Amino acid sequence: MPTVETYKISPVSLEKLFYQLLKEDRKIYAPVRRNDQVVFDLVTRYEEICTDFIQTAASPKNLIFPRYENLFSYKKGKDGVEIQQFNPDSIPEIVIWGLRPCDAAGFKVLKSLFNWDYKDEIFNTRLNKTTIIGFSCNQCDEYCFCTSVGGNPGNTTGSDLLITKAGEAGYLVEAVTEKGKGVIERSDSLFESSDNIRKEEFLADVPVMFTPDLLKEKLEKVFESEIWQQQSIRCLGCGACTYICPICACFDIQDEAHGKKGTRIRCWDSCGFSLFTQHASGHNPRMNQAQRWRQRVMHKYVYMPERIHEIGCTGCGRCSRACPVDMNILDHLKSILKS
Amino acid sequence: MKNKSLELLTSQEVRVVIGYEKGTKCSTRPSFFFLPEDIERMVFDEECKNNLAVYLTKENIKNYGRLAIIANDKTLQSIVKLISENQIREDNLFVLTPGSEDGQVIVLNSIEEIKSFVNKSIPSQKEPDSVDELVARIRKMSREERWKYWQDEFARCIRCYACRAACPLCYCTRCTVESSQPQWVPVASHVLGNMEWHIIRAMHMSGRCTDCGACAEACPVNINLQALTRVVRESIQDEFNLTTEEYLEGNNVLSSFKPNDNETFIR
Numbered sequence: 001m002p003t004v005e006t007y008k009i010s011p012v013s014l015e016k017l018f019y020q021l022l023k024e025d026r027k028i029y030a031p032v033r034r035n036d037q038v039v040f041d042l043v044t045r046y047e048e049i050c051t052d053f054i055q056t057a058a059s060p061k062n063l064i065f066p067r068y069e070n071l072f073s074y075k076k077g078k079d080g081v082e083i084q085q086f087n088p089d090s091i092p093e094i095v096i097w098g099l100r101p102c103d104a105a106g107f108k109v110l111k112s113l114f115n116w117d118y119k120d121e122i123f124n125t126r127l128n129k130t131t132i133i134g135f136s137c138n139q140c141d142e143y144c145f146c147t148s149v150g151g152n153p154g155n156t157t158g159s160d161l162l163i164t165k166a167g168e169a170g171y172l173v174e175a176v177t178e179k180g181k182g183v184i185e186r187s188d189s190l191f192e193s194s195d196n197i198r199k200e201e202f203l204a205d206v207p208v209m210f211t212p213d214l215l216k217e218k219l220e221k222v223f224e225s226e227i228w229q230q231q232s233i234r235c236l237g238c239g240a241c242t243y244i245c246p247i248c249a250c251f252d253i254q255d256e257a258h259g260k261k262g263t264r265i266r267c268w269d270s271c272g273f274s275l276f277t278q279h280a281s282g283h284n285p286r287m288n289q290a291q292r293w294r295q296r297v298m299h300k301y302v303y304m305p306e307r308i309h310e311i312g313c314t315g316c317g318r319c320s321r322a323c324p325v326d327m328n329i330l331d332h333l334k335s336i337l338k339s
Numbered sequence: 340m341k342n343k344s345l346e347l348l349t350s351q352e353v354r355v356v357i358g359y360e361k362g363t364k365c366s367t368r369p370s371f372f373f374l375p376e377d378i379e380r381m382v383f384d385e386e387c388k389n390n391l392a393v394y395l396t397k398e399n400i401k402n403y404g405r406l407a408i409i410a411n412d413k414t415l416q417s418i419v420k421l422i423s424e425n426q427i428r429e430d431n432l433f434v435l436t437p438g439s440e441d442g443q444v445i446v447l448n449s450i451e452e453i454k455s456f457v458n459k460s461i462p463s464q465k466e467p468d469s470v471d472e473l474v475a476r477i478r479k480m481s482r483e484e485r486w487k488y489w490q491d492e493f494a495r496c497i498r499c500y501a502c503r504a505a506c507p508l509c510y511c512t513r514c515t516v517e518s519s520q521p522q523w524v525p526v527a528s529h530v531l532g533n534m535e536w537h538i539i540r541a542m543h544m545s546g547r548c549t550d551c552g553a554c555a556e557a558c559p560v561n562i563n564l565q566a567l568t569r570v571v572r573e574s575i576q577d578e579f580n581l582t583t584e585e586y587l588e589g590n591n592v593l594s595s596f597k598p599n600d601n602e603t604f605i606r
Contacts, residue, residue: 035560036561057561058497058559058560067497067498068527142363142364233371233399234368234394236501236505238499238503238504238505238557239498239501240499240501240557240559243497243498244497244499244559252526254526254527256527265526267498267526268497268498273500275517288399289399324389324501324504324505324556325368325369326363328363331363
């Protein structure tokens with residue numbers, strides 16, 4: 001783990017840093033207001049960036065794990081099948097600016113997931129070509145629970161640079177990775193020494209509700225419990241929670257064929273759908289929503305810690321905010337712990 | 340509402356009451372009440388916006404047999420439509436809905452009662468809202484502009500199918516997008532796949548959608564689907580010259596056939 005270097009940057013210099021990165025021919029994605037929501041989108045003007053929000057509607061995972069992407073294309077000819085592989089050079093250098101520490105931490109989990117056994121070249125190329133500039137949280141709401149799943153509002157995990165607003169005068173900058181240090185080296189005149197800024201004073205206060213170990217221990221005992229049925233009875237079985245989650249990464253492989261040519265596409269999929277586990281025979285091992293809901297919870301807090309040593313949740317609270325029937329995950333986890 | 344629900348559960352006339360409880364922040368959420376002591380959690384106020392009729396066609400809920408449902412206006416209209424499509428058995432259902440007087444609860448437990456209550460209670464003229472404004476704006480667009488507008492909207496669609504899941508009339512146990520042989524609609528959420536999905540859904544909803552807005556409410560990326568559903572309902576009512584009563588109770592206009600149809604192409 002390289003040591004974290006700390007600096008200070010003034011609001012004016014922060015804006016200059018933004019334009020410096022643009023000049024380096026990088027696409028910058030940042031939170032902006034669109035259609036009454038705050039979402040990640042391509043930004044070319046600093047003033048478009050939205051900073052006054054708790055969390056964006058959807059996570060930025062689609063920038064590195066797009067909702068659909070071509071894995072390769074093929075063409076059948078007289079001499080057999082010609083395959084056009086994915087070209088790593090087609091992936092642009094991007095910057096994700098202004099994401100929350102829970103989203104940055106999500107990318108670390110995704111990295112473990114996409115390198116669990118098979119090393120996913122497309123995912124890794126995208127992540128390597130991305131510079132992640134996180135911004136610490138100075139506010140939170142009742143859906144947030146990062147501190148119960150191993151994170152915190154000033155967590156540096158997953159960010160190349162983490163920026164914390166330290167009053168009106170400036171920002172604390174932490175260069176976490178070599179990539180982050182590179183950003184600072186290329187624009188070093190913008191940065192000052194950090195003057196021992198006490199970061200903790202500027203962070204949101206997110207109460208700790210439980211520990212991941214306690215939750216895992218409890219979940220291992222309640223697999224057969226009635227609680228899954230009780231909690232999931234109002235679940236409508238859509239995929240909104242999984243699609244906006246910074247970590248959910250289940251996908252479906254589809255071939256889109258047009259005559260003799262076609263494309264193999266990786267598309268997002270969701271354990272909330274009944275079709276997700278349905279066999280060709282018609283048999284469905286997860287035959288009801290209770291079993292699907294249990295799978296989602298177990299996968300995040302039991303199976304992923306066992307398999308890839310990461311918790312499959314960063315406590316961003318998006319699934320609860322987006323759910324049309326208010327399936328509040330924090331409420332549900334708390335009631336499982338109480339059961 | 341609480342008293343009546345308690346009465347129905349205590350007398351064991353119903354196995355479950357589908358209603359609302361307090362949700363996160365100031366909102367309310369759907370909730371299921373099985374025991375008399377559960378009723379304590381129940382709330383019913385202006386904030387109870389979910390269309391609970393969506394639960395009536397779910398297999399696990401139907402298995403409970405006799406049930407009661409707390410119905411706001413949107414839920415009532417969906418229930419009438421579900422009855423007209425033979426999805427609800429009247430002898431299994433108690434509908435509890437607020438009356439015009441403060442605190443008054445009307446209990447409806449036959450199809451005729453539900454229909455006549457809905458016909459009386461739906462105002463013939465409603466106040467224009469923001470959806471009407473958007474619809475007016477879309478109607479002023481040229482064909483090309485309108486196509487572009489919806490392409491841009493649906494480009495955002497992530498195909499989570501929350502619109503389908505929240506819709507009381509989307510009760511098919513197997514949706515056409517889930518067919519893989521043949522694959523009618525691309526699974527990928529590219530613009531083509533998204534346009535096909537939403538057009539198919541709008542067509543399938545024509546003459547059936549009650550414009551409750553649950554799809555738009557559920558959409559996590561804020562696509563204004565109600566602008567589509569409203570036009571679908573209004574167009575069908577206008578084109579087929581249907582009163583609200585005829586619209587809700589009649590057959591699905593796009594999938595029913597009459598030998599004396601005015602059009603000649605159909606014969």
